[in-house]
Amino acid sequence: MRAEKRKIYILPxxxxxxxxxxxxxxxxxxxNENNNLGLLLTFFLFSMALCSTFSTHRNLKGIIIESMECPAVFAEDPICIHLQLFSGNHRRTGLELCSRKKTSAMVSMNKNSSGVLELxxxxxxxxIYQLPALSLQCRAPLGLFYAWIRLPHELKAMVYPKPLPGPMPEPEGKGSGKESSGRETQTMGNEDFEGHRSYVPGDPISRIDWKIFSRNRGMHIKNFGGPAQSxxxxxxxxxxxxxEERLSRLCHGILQASSRGLAFxxxxxxxxxxxASSRQHREQCLYLLASFQGEDPVEDLFSMMLNAIGEEKNAFIIKR
Structure with a gap:
């Protein structure tokens, strides 16, 4: 996306x-006083302000927006929006990414260079949140005017449950079809080395054979076979x-199983x-946790009301 002249707004x-x-x-x-020096000073300052107007407008004109991303985060962590820019044929100074009352740090770019704004x-x-309206603005060079362009986007921020450590199920050893807690398991080779295969995007990084990769023979994955289970x-x-506590426990279990290379x-x-054990499988499971609506909305609402009444009663007792 290129910032066109007609889409740039400017105000003092x-x-x-x-x-x-x-x-x-x-x-x-x-x-009134017929003071020529005063008139000279007035017109000089007015010309400076007029030049500042054109310079502020030119600071945004022709800038190229290469990409805009919003990586998924966990609850209570800030949502971070990344905006990738390309300066083009002009030097850019004092660029900011804004959303309502939130503003990113200023970034300046030289001619034909790239820069990143983070909000x-x-x-x-x-x-899953719909991001508010975003704009790219600047106040350079004198701060007398600010120009901005609106950024059309359809970005959604995905916020996963906050991982809550706790006792999680562990896969049992050889010959067991179910765990003690009743969870079904299935065999997943992870112990005896059986050979190599070509790397496929999404395979666990821990299974890459780095010795083969260091010899410029490409990326290969180690295949294992044995009694390890999912x-x-x-x-x-x-x-x-x-x-929410259940989802947090499940989120912690997904992260733990993924880090250990287990199928879950x-x-x-x-x-x-x-x-499964791929990266896409991990992201799919975390997405389901983020978008989970609850078993029974009426029951969840009733539970929230009871909790709120209990907190209010406790607060009253503390005040007494």
């Missing part, structure tokens, strides 16, 4: 309005917990994912 800043008032006062006073927004709870993380296995599955009310 509070400092620019204050300077306009000063220029008006000095103009009236100079005309952090708060995200308290899990879910697990299925079940929503209903976490008793006496509310919805996910079972939610009305949805089940078969065990």
């Amino acid at each position: 800043t509070p400092a620019g309005l204050f300077m306009g008032v000063i220029l008006l006062v000095t103009l009236v006073a100079s005309l 952090h927004l708060p995200a308290m709870t899990r879910g 697990l299925v993380l079940d929503y209903n296995d976490f008793k006496n917990m509310d919805t 599955g996910l079972r939610l009310p009305g949805k089940e994912i078969k065990p």
Whole structure:
């Protein structure tokens, strides 16, 4: 996307309005007193402000927006928006990415160079958020005017549940078809070395044979066979917990299983994912946790009301 001249908006800043008032006062006073030096100063400052207007507008004209991304985060972590820019044939100074009252740090770029703007927004709870309106603006060079362009986007911020450490199921050894907690398992080779195969995007990095890669023979994955097993993380296995705590425990289990290279599955009310160990499988499971709506919305609302009443009652007792 290239910033076109007709899509750039410009308005005076509070400092620019204050300077306009000063220029008006000095103009009236100079005309009233017939002071040529005062008129010269007034017109000189007015010409500076006029040049500042064109310079601020030119600072955005022709800038190229290469990409805009919003990586997924976990609950209570800030949402980070990355905006990749290319300066083009002009030097750019004091660029900012804005969303309502949130503003990123300023970035300047030389001619024919790239730059990245990062805007952090708060995200308290899990879910999928539609990002608010974003704009690219600048106040250079004198701060008397600010120009901006609106950034059309359809980005959504994905916030996963916050991982909550706790006891998680462990795959059992050879010859066991189920775990002690009742979770189904299936064999997944992870112990005896059987050979190599070509790397496929999404394969665990821990299984890459770096010795072969260092010899410029390409990336290969080590194949194992043996009694190691996979697990299925079940929503209903976490008793006496509310919805968010269950999802946090499941999120922790997904991250742990993925880091260990285990195949894992996910079972939610009305949805089940078969065990796998790829990166795409991990992202799919985390997406299901982020977008989970609950078993019964009426029951969840009733539970939230009871919790709120209990907190209010406790607060009253503490005040007494």
